[in-house]
Amino acid sequence: MCCEFHDRRQNMANSSCETSFYDVNVISEDLNLLHIELDTDLIENRSNRKDAVCSKNVLRKQRHWERQLAAKRSKRKEEKQRRKLNREQTGDVDTPEFTKRVLKAITKERLAEAQSTGPRLCVDLSMTDCMSDKEISRLAGQIRRLYGSNKKASRPFHLCLTDFKEGSRLYRECVRMNDGFLNYTMKLTEQSCLDLFPSETIVYLTPDAEQALQSVDPDKVYVLGGLVDESIQKKISLDRAGELNVVAARLPIDEYMMKKDNLKSFHSKILAINQVFDILLTFCDTGSWTEAFKLWFPLGKGYIVHPEPTES
Numbered sequence: 674m675c676c677e678f679h680d681r682r683q684n685m686a687n688s689s690c691e692t693s694f695y696d697v698n699v700i701s702e703d704l705n706l707l708h709i710e711l712d713t714d715l716i717e718n719r720s721n722r723k724d725a726v727c728s729k730n731v732l733r734k735q736r737h738w739e740r741q742l743a744a745k746r747s748k749r750k751e752e753k754q755r756r757k758l759n760r761e762q763t764g765d766v767d768t769p770e771f772t773k774r775v776l777k778a779i780t781k782e783r784l785a786e787a788q789s790t791g792p793r794l795c796v797d798l799s800m801t802d803c804m805s806d807k808e809i810s811r812l813a814g815q816i817r818r819l820y821g822s823n824k825k826a827s828r829p830f831h832l833c834l835t836d837f838k839e840g841s842r843l844y845r846e847c848v849r850m851n852d853g854f855l856n857y858t859m860k861l862t863e864q865s866c867l868d869l870f871p872s873e874t875i876v877y878l879t880p881d882a883e884q885a886l887q888s889v890d891p892d893k894v895y896v897l898g899g900l901v902d903e904s905i906q907k908k909i910s911l912d913r914a915g916e917l918n919v920v921a922a923r924l925p926i927d928e929y930m931m932k933k934d935n936l937k938s939f940h941s942k943i944l945a946i947n948q949v950f951d952i953l954l955t956f957c958d959t960g961s962w963t964e965a966f967k968l969w970f971p972l973g974k975g976y977i978v979h980p981e982p983t984e985s
């Protein structure tokens with residue numbers, strides 16, 4: 674097309690004075706041709722450039738991943754050597770080093786055993802309808818943390834999520850947010866705690882109860898209210914305990930802690946379910962509320978452990 678255009682320009686130059694209808698047509702055709710040519714070139718150039726940028730990006734990413742992989746490998750190797758050295762120094766050479774897979778299997782077995790012999794705890798999910806989507810997401814995160822703590826525990830609890838409707842907002846959020854949720858070693862059921870356990874064994878934990886929890890009794894079933902209330906609605910779990918006609922108890926915060934001065938004068942005894950659970954786990958391990966509160970009571974709640982608790 675370029676040559677054709679050149680020849681025609683040549684002809685036009687030869688008969689410069691004769692501008693005819695034919696010439697106008699030819700020029701416009703030429704311009705069209707030129708236009709088409711230019712566009713095609715432009716598109717080709719652009720796509721070539723894009724390809725080059727693309728492949729540069731791909732290469733850069735690939736190099737980045739390779740560097741990361743190499744760093745990970747050498748870190749793993751260093752870590753392995755460090756552990757080996759440690760074992761040699763402590764004379765612990767006979768203790769087998771468990772691989773991740775073995776450790777996972779041991780944890781799974783311990784959790785499975787706890788499902789039949791461990792102390793029992795339900796999270797009552799019958800009250801999630803009135804919660805916002807944000808609260809539902811936070812509750813799903815708290816369930817993940819609670820389960821994570823149980824996995825790490827030396828003596829895990831037998832866990833149940835009760836009144837847990839398949840396909841509900843919370844169910845979908847748990848599956849979306851929590852890796853492997855449907856394989857968690859805990860009972861997921863649409864039944865309520867009363868369908869599963871005799872009412873006289875149930876102790877509903879609520880910050881608004883009069884009675885303080887003394888200890889964790891292996892014959893009882895402890896129930897946490899599956900609630901995240903950003904707009905603190907008081908006594909929901911206490912009302913629920915009344916509705917179920919079961920005993921209600923609060924953590925013994927008044928007995929083992931005291932208010933701490935703070936700028937905002939903020940004091941709260943309402944904890945998230947995973948925080949209550951961490952306190953219960955440590956109490957079961959140590960038999961000491963002081964230890965459990967020291968370790969797990971959130972600093973921002975405006976309480977510190979009492980140097981002379983009213984109960985010991």
Ligand SMILES: C[S@@+](CC[C@H](N)C(=O)[O-])C[C@H]1O[C@@H](n2cnc3c(N)ncnc32)[C@H](O)[C@@H]1O
Nearest residue numbers: 878879880897898906908909910923924943944
């Ligand atoms: C964020 S709290 C919900 C607070 C809510 N206003 C209510 O009425 O329960 C979530 C759950 O954790 C447990 N919980 C929180 N703080 C507690 C405390 N100080 N004593 C006993 N249980 C507590 C309760 O089971 C409670 O339902």
